[in-house]
Amino acid sequence: MKSKTRSATGRLLYAQSGGVTAVINATAAGVIQTARAHRVPVYAAHNGILGALREELIDTTKETAAAIAALRHTPGGAFGSCRYKLKSLDANRAEYERLIEIFRAHEIRWFLYNGGNDSADTALKISQLGQAMDYDIRCIGVPKTVDNDLMVTDCCPGFGSVAKYTAVSTLEASLDVASMADTSTKVFIVEVMGRHAGWIAAAAGLAGEGPDAAPHIILFPERVFDEAAFLAKVKATVERVGWCTVVASEGIRSADGQFLAAGSTDAFGHAQLGGAAPVLAALVKEKLGYKYHWALPDYLQRSARHLASKTDADQAYAVGKAAVDYALAGMNAVMPVIVRTSDAPYRWKLEAAPLDKIANHEKKMPDKFISRDGFGITAAARRYLSPLIRGEAPPPYGREGLPKYVQLKNVAVTKKLLAFVR
Template identity: 70%
Template sequence: MAKKNLLYAQSGGVTPVINATACGVIETARVNRDQVGKVYAGENGIIGVLRENLIDTSKERKGDIAALRHTPGGAFGSCRFKLKGIEDNRAEYERLIEVFKAHDIGYFLYNGGGDSSDTAYKVSQIGSKLGYPVQCIGVPKTIDNDLPITDNCPGFGSVAKYVAVSIMEASLDVESMASSSTKVFILEVMGRHAGWIAAAGGLAQREDGDPPHIILFPERPFEQRAFLKRVKESVEKYGYCSIVVSEGVRDRKGKFLSDSGVRDAFGHAQLGGVAPVIASLVKEKLGYKYHWAVSDYLQRSARHVASKTDVDQAYAMGKAAVDFAIAGKSGVMPTIERTSDKPYRWKVGEAPLSRVANREKKMPARYITKDGFGITPSARKYLEPLIRGEDYPPYDKQGLPKYVRLQKKLAPKKLDPFEVDD
């Protein structure tokens, strides 16, 4: 039986460890040459696949592939592009199958979050209908930690560590100047519908008075009066108030505090920055001097402070995806199963993509304090193991991390051009 080629693609917003997953995929495929032929990577995700821009990873040096494990960003390029249903856009599905046929693709691994899981699920279902079955595996990735079934998502642990460290360090700065300067500091983090990242800031709290003094979650409607009361109490008691706010915080009517009125490629509201909104409210109602920061891309690219647990799990998901494909599985996603809290242990599990696609896992109510401004011991028990361990990248003589850029040589095209409305 002829060996099948494998196609891997990255999707959506990248994480500090998505390339560790890519490393796991490619290295595992390379040691299974009797079952896997060439390994291609879509240039800029599914868009690259549709355009037949396939990177031939066999042209990459072994050392460079290994270096992906400690390199941030998306080494092969990512995109925000969601396939419609086949009844709405049959041409895209037919094009995918044409590309698969032209390059003898038997395995398709799509590395992304909820919307990407939807794409992977659709591809897993459509091959047989169009006369070319392909084994499709979804590979989990999202800093938002909102995929169902899996205990946690690769990428989240490192972002959680970054946020906890950042609010701890920034708060020490604010505290040292609070007597004559800034009284309130606000750190905005990602999290449209789920407050996992914001909750991670709570890990900086070890004793009474430790920051952050307030966490604002998407799961709880923003109550202006209660918020301002807590800010005032914190400033009077501790000299300053440190706040972590999720970008997805809404008012009682369900409107994002920072909704800009624009929609992204997935149809999601484009959020315009909630930190300055909160800061203006503090200034207007309480008169306190403030500073705010938006972690934005910094949080999802901070590989220098990655969690070792996260790196190990990201690599393991890539390896498991290849193992699943070789074993003949399709329409599934490898997951992380927590088997013990003390000591923390986990193993690789499995979930059908039909139960993952387009579903969000939000913060359980038991993880948020009754006042809505902090995390509970249960949340801390869940979060703490995910940020443990250091996995620093190597550094050069100039004191900067040694990250890798791949050659990304494209395989020769065999088909006519295809227009993609991206």
């Protein structure tokens, strides 16, 4: 995790990867502000690792302190992100060598990659190649994912805010459904993100507690979708309560292992999902005859900075700061991870974890978090989830009633190398 020597001078390169979160820019602020305190200039890769490969770098020293500070409350990816996974060193060594060439040309001595499992793998491989090519580069993975599926860390920055948005939206929409159920909608279905892990769906369970409280049914990818059991649960709930709210993970599968709704694949080779809700709605209509509505929040889930969890925003900033501290201390191939030290009161700290324990692994919902009937969360899940959505960190608002978000100048760094052809 540590090298024998460290660079006294050089630049730090920061890049964002994969789907952004409501608080990923808070991490960027933590990185840049901490580096500035150490007088280390920061470049950012435009559109993630592709920007690094293309030598499309951004000079963050051209941004004012106020602009960088405003990143803490601004959603999106300030420097652009991408879904692009580098192949193995053996399969495409040229891309990795290109990155080292870019680092040499611009005196990049520290590389921080802000992403999930695939990004941790990329940072790990670059650190290995740097050693093989005798180039002093320290690579730090910085955790980010709404899916909460990174190993080792107790939770992932980005998850707490999407969890809060999901729980609040489920609560508010359910109050609407309850008020109209007598003459209108009987079943409301909301589809949330989560390909293989049901963390976001589970967070919806925080909206209410007890058999009659919404959500009445949660469908997890960790459980095989049982059509008969699902319909029976819907029918019983409507007959007892008068209406039913269903929260479904996009990754739910049938007994034959097929996603209920799958289309193309993304750049990481993952199934491009979205469409489970209308499939479920059609089932409800056909088999039970109930009026329904369904919703697919999609990007709204991960961009809702106005409803961010303060716990999440604080953790997102903290991992950015720690990543710089680790890099400047000479650490390599590690990630700052969140360690929970207490549930009540909720307390946490950061520790360095080796990237090889995180890269290409996936943390799913533990069985103890899913109720016996498979349609809800347990008390253990509530203890885990509740602290992560606590606290508010609203952005400043302008006279027109809209949040005041920042848009950086993103001044490009002059290129020094020939264009890279993949």
